[in-house]
Amino acid sequence: MRSSQVTIKDLAKQLGISPSTVSRALKDHPDISEETKKAVKELAQQLKYQPNAVALSLKHSRSHTIGVIIPEIVHYFFSQVISGIEDVAYDAGFTVIICQSNEMFDREVSNAKALLSHRVDGILVSISKETSDFEHLRNVEDGNIPMVFFDRVCPEIEADAVIIDDYQAAYDATQHLIEQGCKRIAHFAGPLNLIIGRKRKEGFIQALKDYNIPVYEDLIVEADSFETGHQTVKQLFKGPDRPDSLFAVNDLTAIGAIQAIHELGLKIPDDVAVTGFSDGRFSNIVNPKLTSVDQHGYEMGKTATEILLKRIMEDQREYTPETRVLKGNLIVRNSSVKKS
Amino acid sequence: MRSSQVTIKDLAKQLGISPSTVSRALKDHPDISEETKKAVKELAQQLKYQPNAVALSLKHSRSHTIGVIIPEIVHYFFSQVISGIEDVAYDAGFTVIICQSNEMFDREVSNAKALLSHRVDGILVSISKETSDFEHLRNVEDGNIPMVFFDRVCPEIEADAVIIDDYQAAYDATQHLIEQGCKRIAHFAGPLNLIIGRKRKEGFIQALKDYNIPVYEDLIVEADSFETGHQTVKQLFKGPDRPDSLFAVNDLTAIGAIQAIHELGLKIPDDVAVTGFSDGRFSNIVNPKLTSVDQHGYEMGKTATEILLKRIMEDQREYTPETRVLKGNLIVRNSSVKKS
DNA sequence: TTGAAAGCGCTAACAG
DNA sequence: CTGTTAGCGCTTTCAA
Numbered sequence: 228m229r230s231s232q233v234t235i236k237d238l239a240k241q242l243g244i245s246p247s248t249v250s251r252a253l254k255d256h257p258d259i260s261e262e263t264k265k266a267v268k269e270l271a272q273q274l275k276y277q278p279n280a281v282a283l284s285l286k287h288s289r290s291h292t293i294g295v296i297i298p299e300i301v302h303y304f305f306s307q308v309i310s311g312i313e314d315v316a317y318d319a320g321f322t323v324i325i326c327q328s329n330e331m332f333d334r335e336v337s338n339a340k341a342l343l344s345h346r347v348d349g350i351l352v353s354i355s356k357e358t359s360d361f362e363h364l365r366n367v368e369d370g371n372i373p374m375v376f377f378d379r380v381c382p383e384i385e386a387d388a389v390i391i392d393d394y395q396a397a398y399d400a401t402q403h404l405i406e407q408g409c410k411r412i413a414h415f416a417g418p419l420n421l422i423i424g425r426k427r428k429e430g431f432i433q434a435l436k437d438y439n440i441p442v443y444e445d446l447i448v449e450a451d452s453f454e455t456g457h458q459t460v461k462q463l464f465k466g467p468d469r470p471d472s473l474f475a476v477n478d479l480t481a482i483g484a485i486q487a488i489h490e491l492g493l494k495i496p497d498d499v500a501v502t503g504f505s506d507g508r509f510s511n512i513v514n515p516k517l518t519s520v521d522q523h524g525y526e527m528g529k530t531a532t533e534i535l536l537k538r539i540m541e542d543q544r545e546y547t548p549e550t551r552v553l554k555g556n557l558i559v560r561n562s563s564v565k566k567s
Numbered sequence: 568m569r570s571s572q573v574t575i576k577d578l579a580k581q582l583g584i585s586p587s588t589v590s591r592a593l594k595d596h597p598d599i600s601e602e603t604k605k606a607v608k609e610l611a612q613q614l615k616y617q618p619n620a621v622a623l624s625l626k627h628s629r630s631h632t633i634g635v636i637i638p639e640i641v642h643y644f645f646s647q648v649i650s651g652i653e654d655v656a657y658d659a660g661f662t663v664i665i666c667q668s669n670e671m672f673d674r675e676v677s678n679a680k681a682l683l684s685h686r687v688d689g690i691l692v693s694i695s696k697e698t699s700d701f702e703h704l705r706n707v708e709d710g711n712i713p714m715v716f717f718d719r720v721c722p723e724i725e726a727d728a729v730i731i732d733d734y735q736a737a738y739d740a741t742q743h744l745i746e747q748g749c750k751r752i753a754h755f756a757g758p759l760n761l762i763i764g765r766k767r768k769e770g771f772i773q774a775l776k777d778y779n780i781p782v783y784e785d786l787i788v789e790a791d792s793f794e795t796g797h798q799t800v801k802q803l804f805k806g807p808d809r810p811d812s813l814f815a816v817n818d819l820t821a822i823g824a825i826q827a828i829h830e831l832g833l834k835i836p837d838d839v840a841v842t843g844f845s846d847g848r849f850s851n852i853v854n855p856k857l858t859s860v861d862q863h864g865y866e867m868g869k870t871a872t873e874i875l876l877k878r879i880m881e882d883q884r885e886y887t888p889e890t891r892v893l894k895g896n897l898i899v900r901n902s903s904v905k906k907s
Numbered sequence: 908t909t910g911a912a913a914g915c916g917c918t919a920a921c922a923g
Numbered sequence: 924c925t926g927t928t929a930g931c932g933c934t935t936t937c938a939a
Contacts, residue, residue, distance in 0.1 A: 235917065235918095246926095622934090
């Protein structure tokens with residue numbers, strides 16, 4: 228016997244009235260007598276009636292559900308985003324379906340399909356590192372499902388987006404290192420097919436240029452995980468003209484790097500100043516505490532969801548996509564401040 | 568105009584056949600001619616037809632969706648659990664709805680309601696710190712929705728559960744400290760209304776007893792966050808007969824404690840040996856590296872989901888609930904090993 | 908080999 | 924004030 232959940236029919240039968248009356252009574256329709264309302268509501272409570280959201284979705288072609296496609300929730304930043312999403316959605320009476328792509332393109336495609344199939348009212352997306360074909364997202368567009376990107380946006384699709392100013396934040400972080408007297412600054416970059424990877428690199432380079440510091444191409448390496456951060460330091464920092472500082476594309480990479488730097492017998496920040504990006508739970512916990520950029524995950528999730536819900540409500544086919552840019556705040560801690 | 572997704576009717580109309588034929592053709596029903604099948608499938612692909620999961624759910628009283636009620640996904644452990652859940656669910660063609668209780672009872676109750684309303688086929692639950700009334704979960708039981716607890720189980724409801732052997736793991740961690748020569752061991756405990764909190768405390772105490780070490784009640788304090796871990800150390804470790812070691816109920820607490828211990832000018836592990844619990848991303852990153860218990864989050868999520876899916880499939884009203892106990896492995900690192 | 912009709916749970920126009 | 928009916932998208936007898 229499948230779930231024995233109570234339906235409106237059950238209530239109607241027990242009360243000897245019609246289902247439509249029950250339906251109306253439950254929503255306080257003015258036509259219904261107080262007496263009937265009371266009887267219906269009491270029985271509903273007693274039998275623990277829960278409206279069938281599935282039937283409602285079908286009826287109204289509105290699921291009051293939004294879908295989220297997110298790379299990996301293990302990352303503090305993304306889990307913060309989800310909290311922002313859930314809080315807003317929850318207050319608006321929306322349910323959230325979260326799908327992890329695990330940074331895999333195929334998984335992301337299935338995720339999109341599943342969400343379309345579930346007839347979500349809107350979708351929030353942050354694309355995976357692997358994604359460079361956007362057919363699956365175009366399907367969402369074509370299906371007229373509102374879609375808002377966050378953090379990792381898609382270059383080829385015109386849609387709302389919430390990002391931080393990665394360029395400026397990277398610029399700020401680099402400038403900060405320069406102001407500490409650093410001259411040979413390494414950058415561990417993110418995947419350059421992602422806009423965030425490119426923007427952070429550009430901000431880095433521009434800061435160097437503005438301060439007339441030569442840009443050494445071999446000090447710019449793609450490395451965006453604890454392991455690659457660690458390995459890359461071991462190669463890049465062993466020679467005599469090693470970098471005197473490092474700007475890493477995220478905190479975990481910075482921390483992998485920090486460990487390797489320690490293993491090489493170098494001191495942070497005096498031998499090597501280090502800056503991360505994202506300001507996760509780690510930044511305050513490692514030794515030395517890590518200078519990083521606060522990416523405002525919670526706010527990003529909140530904002531993206533607010534925009535999405537607005538789109539869902541206004542429900543017009545044509546609109547001008549809006550890109551909301553949050554400011555990334557550089558938070559200076561011990562890993563980058565040279566004693567002078 | 569709401570979502571313009573293609574339906575079976577659209578296909579039928581365009582092909583001049585009936586919806587039922589289309590339906591059958593799409594599922595390769597043997598009665599349908601190859602010709603028709605081909606035509607239908609081609610058009611479906613061309614128009615990017617996606618079956619309406621909502622309609623299917625209503626029709627079959629089966630949503631192929633499972634709900635998860637989880638305290639907070641920011642915690643590494645819980646996000647690991649979710650990955651385990653998603654992987655298994657995904658392979659079985661199930662969608663996952665994740666709800667965070669944020670450790671709030673009220674939120675947990677709404678979560679349960681929402682999931683019931685969405686007619687999920689089953690629910691996975693780890694209760695919040697605040698939860699001591701279980702009415703909402705009893706509603707799930709009464710609705711005949713299969714339910715499996717993980718990690719934080721509910722004492723009053725007979726249901727399947729997947730946990731680790733918290734008692735034994737705490738015992739092992741304590742024993743390890745004792746073997747390092749520790750005599751005054753503090754325990755920062757979790758909320759004692761949670762079984763995990765009680766079990767870990769019991770394992771701690773039993774280990775002390777087995778080794779004839781006095782149990783000092785004032786060295787057992789409820790503290791289960793970075794902040795409380797930090798504060799508690801400041802109070803408890805300042806006197807001359809301070810503890811020589813600490814077993815914390817989770818890693819973040821241990822790390823808060825470690826920072827405070829450093830601030831007091833004490834050395835880890837020589838002055839104070841420290842052990843955490845959960846083995847998150849942090850354990851390897853802090854200095855010194857933290858001894859901790861691997862809680863096997865991914866495996867826990869996987870196992871819980873496997874059991875849940877089994878219950879959903881077999882679909883019998885009566886069964887004997889099963890409690891699967893995973894072993895928690897103590898992982899010894901620098902924070903607890905005294906040089907001798 | 909295909910179509911017509913009923914029904915999953917609910918709502919809303921239309922009747923009464 | 925309440926009941927009847929149709930329909931959301933799909934499947935599935937039953938009939939042709």
